[in-house]
Amino acid sequence: MFKFCPSCGSEKIVFERQKVFKCPDCAFSYYHNIAAATGCVIDSGGRIVLLVRGKEPGKGKLDLPGGFVDLGEGALEGLRREIREELGWTPPGEAAFTFLASFANVYPYKNIVYNTCDLFFTLSAPGLLEKDLIPEEKEIAGIEFLRPDEIDPDRIAFDSARRAIVAYRDFSRSKEH
Secondary structure: OOOOOOOOOOOOOEEEOOOEEEOOOOOOEEEOOOEEEEEEEEEEOOEEEEEEEOOOOOOOOEEOOEEEOOOOOOHHHHHHHHHHHHHOOOOOOHHHOEEEEEEEEEEEEOOEEEEEEEEEEEEEOOOOOHHHOOOOOOOEEEEEEEOHHHOOHHHEOOHHHHHHHHHHHHHHHHHHO
């Protein structure tokens, strides 16, 4: 990430313990923390809303609506914004979201690997139909509504989203019993 110390310009800056850049010349330290990201399992009458990714990473594979949390946003604010941007649909208030699970993830983009903490939520939207959604054309190549048991794990772009779908299947089964 750094070739030179941002504080003094030294070329001696080193990356230690997979998280901190340190400069021995001026004692500068920079902690490289993970990025927060969100995803949502939107259930519409027993079918989950899945996005077909229109760009790398995972172009052509399935993903859950969501994305990175921007500076100044909380997780739910970021999730609501991402859903509006990706689906052209405004979900109901934040109280409608239920926390599902959180998983570590790796997001490779343009030769940089971002380590993320992905927070997944559920949202029930029983009347939501594909015709109600306007996918963001640059990032989203399509939308699929699938029952959880119809989803092929090999079609999911990211491990954390795969794990979230499994968690949702378990969550749904526990509600049935």
